[in-house]
Amino acid sequence: MNCLDEARPLGAHAGCSHHVAGEDCRLCLVRPLSVCAALEPAEWASIEKMSTDVRFEERATIVHESDDVIALFTITAGVVRLVRTLHDGRRQLTGFALPGDFLGLSLERTWTFSIEAITPVTVCRFGRAALMEYVDQKPHFLMRLHEMATHELSLAQDHMVLLGRLTAEEKLAAFLLEIRRRWARIEGHASHHIPLPMGRQDIADYLGLTIETVSRTINQMQRAHQLVIVPDGVRLLNIDYFEQLCP
Template sequence: MTLHSTNPEGRKPVIRCAACPIADRAVCSYSTARELSLLEAIKTYRTYLPGDEIQATGETAPQVGSVVEGIVSLSRLMADGRRQMVGLLFPGDFLGRATRETAPYDAIAVGQVTLCQFDRRRFETLLRESPALNRRLLDMTLDELDAAREWMVLLGRKTAREKIASFIALTARRSRAPETPEGLHIALPLTREAMADYLGLTIETVSRQIGALKRDGLIILIDARHLVIPDLDALGAEAGDDVV
């Protein structure tokens, strides 16, 4: 694993908790001022470059933490050598298991990623002492379970068009895409090949459905990885439901 740190000495975090860009949705969002000071004392910032392996399946994971910037993919290498992506973590999401020593999945940086990390054992101790931190982590875990169930519906029941619409709408909502007079501007976190693997489609089908959404005015393509969503509600309706 290659580690690229914005704070190589690990002594001072780059951003104080009071100025954190994910303070309203991170694991610490319920925490009191005292709890934040305890978290700030044990946190470090790490930056990973595109493709860097943050953690590997079955390996000891000494740290847990929040995604501050960028997107992390979670995947598992199958026995036949194929890789199956099982999830994406966006800013505010929590990476790691505080009560588990080994990583359940490979975590790989999609683009440049910044993590706010905590020593796992020290974080586990804080969990036992902080009802607010514990409750927030539980809420995030339940949200993750709900998202996994929604993804089962997407993979099992939705058409190819609905899958692509769902993925684009999900990316817009989870990444908090900036709104302009033209609509929401988003950067797709995955290549079309990776999107095909993630959604259980072929690359040709992904390209065809993106083209169809463009022709129907639901998206405006800027380039292969950037697009504008003129009406997110309309795209959500195209996804087959209003909960993405």
């Protein structure tokens, strides 16, 4: 059982709390970014009835690899990591999810990765059964899910290239530009300032490197005056440098 379990009494679980009141799709800041962008305003009421806001503390495990899928959700605030762990403790992050990202595209019975809160997180939660029914009734909603899934697949292939064929320096450059692009989509404009809420170890496990190599590479880039390390992330000084590193 986890925080997304439908049967769980409100507030009965450490690390999360429900805010049943207050969801209002009209006010949703991430709607244009999310799966809900496929819906007409007239359809908001129907999906609103299926949804519940849930909050998680920093470091909470939202779902555990191989848990049953009881609910699916959109991140409305905060950042999570998607984690696969090997028996001996080696980790590979398959991605980060930012506000607007939907988790549970697959409609399958069990999760294939853990989802862990990097910052305090708010999600808009949908019960699996209700959403499955909704999908059956609204083919254009299924089409939207399918488009999102195949887009994810294309990004996964990009990441395979990164993991299999790029150097540490190229991996870091690609990572920083990826995160920059994703913040830009959320904020509506690109900035040279890139918040990095995830720690060095998470970046390492996402890029297939060690924490030391991540640290050294970022600090080399700083010494080369390509970026500045700031308390919450980095500021890029020379975008061209990073773009030229992406082959």
